[in-house]
Amino acid sequence: MSTAVALNLEALRSEFPILHQTIDGNPLVYLDNAATTQKPRAVIQAITDFYTQCNANVHRGAHQLADEATRRYEHARDTVANFIGAADRSEVIWTSGTTEAINIVANGMAQQLTAGDEVLVTEMEHHANLVTWQQACLRSGAVLKVAPIHDNGALDTDAFSSLLSERTRLVALPHVSNALGTLNPIKALTAQAKAKGALVLIDGAQGIAHGGVQVADIGCDFYAFSGHKLFGPTGIGVLWGKASVLQDWPVWQTGGEMISRVSYQESSWGELPNRLEAGTPHIAGAIGMAAGINWFSQLDLAAVQAHEQALLAHATQQAQDFAGMQLVGTAPAKVGVLSFNLAGSHPADVGFLLDRQGVAIRTGDHCAQPLMRRLGVPGTARASFSVYNTLQEVDALFIALKKAQQMLA
The missing domain is CATH 3.40.640.10 (Type I PLP-dependent aspartate aminotransferase-like (Major domain))
Structure with a gap:
């Protein structure tokens, strides 16, 4: 049984009212979960x-x-x-x-x-x-x-x-x-x-x-x-x-x-x-x-962790195939965080152009300035995944990134 079926993502996502909206006419793809997660109806x-x-x-x-x-x-x-x-x-x-x-x-x-x-x-x-x-x-x-x-x-x-x-x-x-x-x-x-x-x-x-x-x-x-x-x-x-x-x-x-x-x-x-x-x-x-x-x-913890790893693996593979993308942070043991930079582009510009396409990520030094200096970057763009994210949203991230890259060329 696939992780998506085990978690019943459609039913799970329906419990989060904020996910069902559009940004500038585009469906919201929320990938800023390391900053804060969205809230299910039970919490509200x-x-x-x-x-x-x-x-x-x-x-x-x-x-x-x-x-x-x-x-x-x-x-x-x-x-x-x-x-x-x-x-x-x-x-x-x-x-x-x-x-x-x-x-x-x-x-x-x-x-x-x-x-x-x-x-x-x-x-x-x-x-x-x-x-x-x-x-x-x-x-x-x-x-x-x-x-x-x-x-x-x-x-x-x-x-x-x-x-x-x-x-x-x-x-x-x-x-x-x-x-x-x-x-x-x-x-x-x-x-x-x-x-x-x-x-x-x-x-x-x-x-x-x-x-x-x-x-x-x-x-x-x-x-x-x-x-x-x-x-x-x-x-x-x-x-x-x-x-x-x-x-x-x-x-x-x-x-x-x-x-x-x-x-x-x-x-x-x-x-x-x-x-x-x-x-x-x-x-x-x-x-x-x-x-x-x-x-x-109430969720199956093993299914949650497997799903997040599947999202990360899918995103990492696409990142490795994406010309001009530098991954920042490739440790063997990771959770669902993808930090990256696009060659010749500032992370803030990338984040702005993604937002105009409905994709919400985080950009900047992530309150870790010494770490950024150690890695030799001014900051990164960061997509971070949670249990309610889907493989289709990962695909939407990279479609939006390709458009952003073309606009910034």
């Missing part, structure tokens, strides 16, 4: 139901609306915990997204690092997992080390291993490169870092939507991801951390909800997860994120 309905049925603040009200809002909000935490295999629901900390989650860890780590300590990242980092650690090291006097990549975009694992030392306090690396689609062997890398006594944070923004994330199996201490790249809404994300690490982690923000006792002279903090969740949370976002996870979890 869950958010609407919250605001129309039980909109209230959580944990505080003495009325039925607040009770129901709290029930849905905390059930969303259970959904996330089950999805990633967390040992306890208290290990799931709501954030505004991956960036805030990484900053929570970096803020606390900066208070523990001392001069001469080392933090290890990679050349393929998104700015959120590079600048954050750069600044933490500048504040603490720690040394930021960078593991190099090969020319094809794969991590140089031998160099990574050689950079680990007894002074390595934390390793932060992406599950998947947002710019290249490189899939890192995070379980093996985590084991090496843990053998040196380092904490490990995985930037899971790009990895989470491809399924199969089990934090206990990875062995990391922190895993950060966003809802909007997992078919949920923007403005909501998760920091998962081992309870043994988070229970004494320096607080990120102070205010309501996260306290235990307050006087004019001093304050004490509550238990997990409250101690790291100050203020009124994004309640609708958490509920919507859980709805996205529930929708995704």
